Amino acid sequence: MSYSARLVASALASTIGVLSMSGAAMADMLKAIGDGEGEVAIVAWPGYIERGESDKNYDWVTDFEKETGCKVTVKTAGSSDEMVSLMNGGGFDLVTASGDASLRLIKGGTVQEINTALIPGYDNIDPKLQSAPWHTVDGKHYGVPWQWGPNVLMYNQKVFENAPQSWSVVFEPQKLPDGKSNKGRVEAYYGPIYIADAALYLMSHKPELGIKDPYELTQPQFDAAVELLRGQRQLVTKYWSDAAAQVDDFTSEGVVASTSWPYQVNTLRSAGKVNIGMTIPQEGATGWADTTMMHSDAPHPNCAYKWLAHSLSPKTQAGVAAWFGSVPAVPAACKEEIIGEVGCRNNGSQLFNLIHFWKTPTKECGSGSDACVPYKDWVAAYQSIQSGQ
Structure with a gap:
């Protein structure tokens, strides 16, 4: 079994347990930030x-390291299921979780x-995000x-002179x-959440x-989406979960179209080896609003809080957005020179x-x-698609 297949199987097991729980005991919130512990460990995209x-x-x-004395260590993850698995394993302070992981x-x-x-x-965060449902439960915030x-x-x-108008190309x-x-x-x-794209x-x-909401599917709606992905399997040369691997695929493996993130687009454009375009077709798009969340047993809570504060500075927010091709959670970041209002709009701030x-x-x-069909069934169905069953 491949690493990706093992990851999906592990996600199925953990999801069944997590979503059947009424909620475990939460750690007490920090009341004041003390001296840093010298390190902060982050799981991130x-x-x-x-x-x-x-x-x-x-x-x-x-x-940040110079100002706080907190050395940053990073474990990159290629999917939300991998992030959940890593955080469930412990040893990390923070995770940049997307909405399909945060509630789990x-x-x-x-x-x-x-x-x-x-x-x-915190008050400088875009009001649309401050109490967003993917990190706020019963009025309590579980992330930044x-x-x-x-x-x-x-x-x-070179293949598409004009931007494709529909996701039908994939x-x-x-x-x-x-x-x-x-x-x-x-x-x-590569991931069960891709059923929502179908x-x-x-x-x-x-x-x-x-279908009114691609994440709230009755059984017939869900079955139709799964059937579309079964058919798509005959077209797909590879399923990607590693951003760097997808960059290589577009560079040397003959891949010409795929769902992706602006990060890969920016990486390929900066390399200059392939003429790359990106678009949102007429059907619209799924997307991600990521939240930095803190482990209940974070080994370095003071450094973690220092990073959370640092993460909201306009300079930090602007740098991430310019590099990744994302939109800052802090609107003031769009006034920073490294990205500017035009850059934020190019990254989709109006969308x-x-x-x-x-x-x-x-x-x-x-x-x-x-x-509606719960996530554990999404995981099981996606696993069957991958196995050709």
């Missing part, structure tokens, strides 16, 4: 914690409530908003503008299914209300019924 090693112009770690971490008691009074910049953005369609501009068999088939030339994201596509192309942000699927539907 690739490109989220940079110290200038990739590009000396992008470094929001070195000054809260309900499982893995992360603790944050004392926002100890974070001076970090960055957000859409899952984009990345494409090779979901349906067809000839591409260069006259060749898309079979074996597209990639898809559901979003079906919202436009099979309106008779009545917030159009993005279907990742969230953990549960049996509860927005209508108040319990007829």
